[in-house]
Amino acid sequence: MRYAIYYTPRQDEPLARIAANWLGRDPFGAATRPVEAVAELSAAEVAFHTASARRYGFHATLKAPFRLAGSETEASLRAALDSFAEATQPVIV
Template sequence: MRYAIYFTPEHDDPLCRIAAGWLGRDAFGGAVTAAKAFGALSAAEVAFHTAAARRYGFHATLKAPFRLADGMTEVGLIDAVDAFANATVPFDIPRLKLAQIDGFFALVPAEPLPELDRFAGDVVMAFEPFRAPLSDAEIARRNPDALSPRECRNLSQWGYPYVFDTFRFHMTLTGRIAAEEAARVRVAIEECLGDTLDKPVPVDGLAVFVEPSPGAPFEVRTYRALGKQAERKTA
């Protein structure tokens, strides 16, 4: 079993519900829904383009999937998430936008947010004691020959290439899209999202996702609210 520490909006948040509908699976409970046509994309095309992202559920990676280190337990991990969440002040991402990163579509902050980057870095460090070292097979799956020297060091030290100064907050909505299909897919996603991105996105919770067995869909094991709602501030 692998665990991951992700950001996702709370279950009844409109963005979470719409994104789950687009992906065809709700990470809160694992319910699967039939794909729908959007824009010029048929339902079958939407299902095809979202297949890779569907397994992981709607999320932003903070602490990438990991096996528990020797001596660590799920109960201990969840207790640590509780403590971290209680000590962390919520904040807002003023606006997300749709972007294409390395070929796949994702939601990213419209402007740089140092507070968001610090939050992600704090998560990486706080839960590092729970992470077992990567196996040779896990390292190979990250294709280290294609990584920069800094990304390789991050992979070796933290189990994921994209942390700290190489971190990019993103909430994936598709697999890699060919250039000739990108415009059609973008229009379909924009139609699905509607005006959802016009509102700030509260970063007010932290989720523990689990992969019960290799290749199985990730699901939310537990979701913890951050700090006190009265302390929310805008990044």
């Protein structure tokens, strides 16, 4: 099995709402809406260029898909991620 690690803002964060509006899809509820024109791009151009992102929702890939080492398990991966998240200070902008 392959795993990947992604970040997405919480549903109630402004960045999540802005991205959902721009992409035309809310990944938390899967609601869609027509894509709007942006600056000099027509709605059709925006829809074309955001089609893939719309499918997956707004996110950042932290670790691309990978396979676990033979000695590791999904539980050990989750534990390592939990430990990392608890020990890492949040980024405040």
